Amino acid sequence: MQVDVHVIGGGLAGSEAAWQLAERGLKVTLVEMKPALLSPAHQAPFLCELVCSNSLRSDEKSTPAGLLKAELRRAGSLVIACADLHRVPAGDALAVDRVGFSREVTARIAMHPNIRILRRVVDELPQGPVIVATGPLTGGALAEEVRAALGGDRLYFYDAIAPIVDAETIDWNHAFRQSRWDSRKVDEGVGLPAGDYVNCPLSRDQYHAFVREIRAGRKISPHGFEEPKYFEGCLPIEVMADRGEDVLAFGPMRPIGLINPKTGSRPFAVVQLRPENRYFTAYNMVGFQTRLAYPEQKRVFRLVPALREAEFLRYGSIHRNSYIDSPRLLGPELELLSRPNVRFAGQITGVEGYIESCAMGLLAAVFLAARQRGTRATAPPATTALGGLYRHVRAPRQPEERFSPTNINFGLLPPADATVRKKDRRAWMTARAERDLVPWLEEVGVRPCVGVPKTERAERAALS
Numbered sequence: 001m002q003v004d005v006h007v008i009g010g011g012l013a014g015s016e017a018a019w020q021l022a023e024r025g026l027k028v029t030l031v032e033m034k035p036a037l038l039s040p041a042h043q044a045p046f047l048c049e050l051v052c053s054n055s056l057r058s059d060e061k062s063t064p065a066g067l068l069k070a071e072l073r074r075a076g077s078l079v080i081a082c083a084d085l086h087r088v089p090a091g092d093a094l095a096v097d098r099v100g101f102s103r104e105v106t107a108r109i110a111m112h113p114n115i116r117i118l119r120r121v122v123d124e125l126p127q128g129p130v131i132v133a134t135g136p137l138t139g140g141a142l143a144e145e146v147r148a149a150l151g152g153d154r155l156y157f158y159d160a161i162a163p164i165v166d167a168e169t170i171d172w173n174h175a176f177r178q179s180r181w182d183s184r185k186v187d188e189g190v191g192l193p194a195g196d197y198v199n200c201p202l203s204r205d206q207y208h209a210f211v212r213e214i215r216a217g218r219k220i221s222p223h224g225f226e227e228p229k230y231f232e233g234c235l236p237i238e239v240m241a242d243r244g245e246d247v248l249a250f251g252p253m254r255p256i257g258l259i260n261p262k263t264g265s266r267p268f269a270v271v272q273l274r275p276e277n278r279y280f281t282a283y284n285m286v287g288f289q290t291r292l293a294y295p296e297q298k299r300v301f302r303l304v305p306a307l308r309e310a311e312f313l314r315y316g317s318i319h320r321n322s323y324i325d326s327p328r329l330l331g332p333e334l335e336l337l338s339r340p341n342v343r344f345a346g347q348i349t350g351v352e353g354y355i356e357s358c359a360m361g362l363l364a365a366v367f368l369a370a371r372q373r374g375t376r377a378t379a380p381p382a383t384t385a386l387g388g389l390y391r392h393v394r395a396p397r398q399p400e401e402r403f404s405p406t407n408i409n410f411g412l413l414p415p416a417d418a419t420v421r422k423k424d425r426r427a428w429m430t431a432r433a434e435r436d437l438v439p440w441l442e443e444v445g446v447r448p449c450v451g452v453p454k455t456e457r458a459e460r461a462a463l464s
């Protein structure tokens with residue numbers, strides 16, 4: 001078979017990308033290393049394996065995950081169509097029979113006349129157009145090859161993520177805007193206008209109670225294949241808290257250079273928040289990377305007076321995760337700027353989760369298919385979930401800012417009009433996204449993913 005495109009990795013992103021390319025008439029070779037070699041998290045021979053939970057999260061359109069799935073469904077996603085076919089009861093969530101789901105994806109891909117599946121480990125990037133979708137556990141010779149193609153140390157192997165707070169849920173009676181020293185010199189250094197940091201002060205007693213709860217809180221243990229290896233400049237808060245009572249107060253919670261305008265004095269300690277987007281609807285807890293379990297993060301961080309009612313758009317985490325410095329390396333079509341025939345898709349681009357990875361597979365394929373036809377596809381609108389994710393991996397960052405991955409959340413989208421009542425904002429944003437997606441779908445052309453293949457025959461073909 002003539003080969004127009006290689007896709008490396010048959011996970012959530014690679015399967016979706018191969019399908020979208022093939023549906024657009026391109027001849028695709030999908031190369032998957034299973035079953036010859038299994039990553040520490042993969043176990044099954046099928047494509048599109050769900051390595052942990054069998055849930056693709058909420059299917060309610062008013063939630064970020066529900067909106068993203070709704071958009072993927074409308075864009076003709078293979079992964080979501082197969083998930084819908086193998087749905088198991090799980091309340092509002094789209095959970096699946098994981099074996100049935102992966103078999104279905106495998107069968108459909110194997111049956112596609114434009115796709116050839118090769119079962120082998122890829123150590124070198126092939127010539128010609130390629131999409132690299134090798135996921136969060138990319139390693140071995142291919143990782144070295146990718147690292148060389150990126151030029152320099154731009155492939156990360158761990159992420160250390162700090163939580164993100166919904167700005168609307170910050171108690172502004174207990175917070176104040178100020179940059180350290182409040183002088184231009186400092187602010188030019190961080191590239192933010194004066195006062196853009198939000199400071200959440202704590203008294204001595206509040207600080208000590210906070211440290212006690214960080215120490216006591218339940219932590220997520222590393223997986224067997226993860227080495228808990230931390231950089232000194234990026235330590236988890238619980239590691240700092242265990243090193244000594246005052247370590248956080250001299251580290252990310254240091255109050256130096258800050259005066260609380262409400263008291264006229266320096267607080268004992270602060271949690272600093274930095275804007276996460278240009279709409280100022282989401283704030284990052286500076287230096288708060290953590291292995292605390294999600295419910296514990298909510299409980300402990302809400303001890304900070306300004307965060308008593310805080311809602312978290314993303315929780316902190318630290319885990320093994322191969323991802324590239326996308327904002328600095330990728331062009332508008334998710335192509336490597338230094339080698340435009342190479343595109344990236346899935347978790348390796350700096351998104352987190354099954355559906356987010358699938359979305360990035362779909363986008364990479366749409367861009368590449370247009371390019372192969374001699375045209376260019378535009379990015380999905382910023383007001384859609386697909387557009388929000390795309391912009392997260394593309395938006396320019398401050399020179400000193402380390403890019404960190406995200407799952408889909410409403411903080412990635414422009415806020416609702418100020419005239420919209422608070423309780424109606426999510427519905428309003430959902431309706432806006434649904435409306436704005438239409439012209440983009442018309443532009444890129446949607447192939448509805450319908451019909452059930454003769455699974456048994458296809459499966460035999462897929463596994464042989």
Ligand SMILES: Cc1cc2nc3c(=O)[nH]c(=O)nc-3n(C[C@H](O)[C@H](O)[C@H](O)COP(=O)(O)OP(=O)(O)OC[C@H]3O[C@@H](n4cnc5c(N)ncnc54)[C@H](O)[C@@H]3O)c2cc1C
Nearest residue numbers: 009011012013033052053122134135142346347353354357
């Ligand atoms: C331990 C763990 C638990 C997780 N739990 C969840 C969860 O509960 N919910 C959730 O939403 N997300 C979870 N994730 C994240 C989720 O797995 C990813 O978001 C998603 O699978 C990424 O999709 P992908 O296509 O980018 O990569 P993957 O799905 O990992 O697919 C990559 C594929 O590439 C293949 N491959 C890799 N290297 C090569 C090579 N050199 N040659 C050929 N093939 C290769 C792999 O075998 C694999 O099939 C978890 C991740 C891990 C590691």
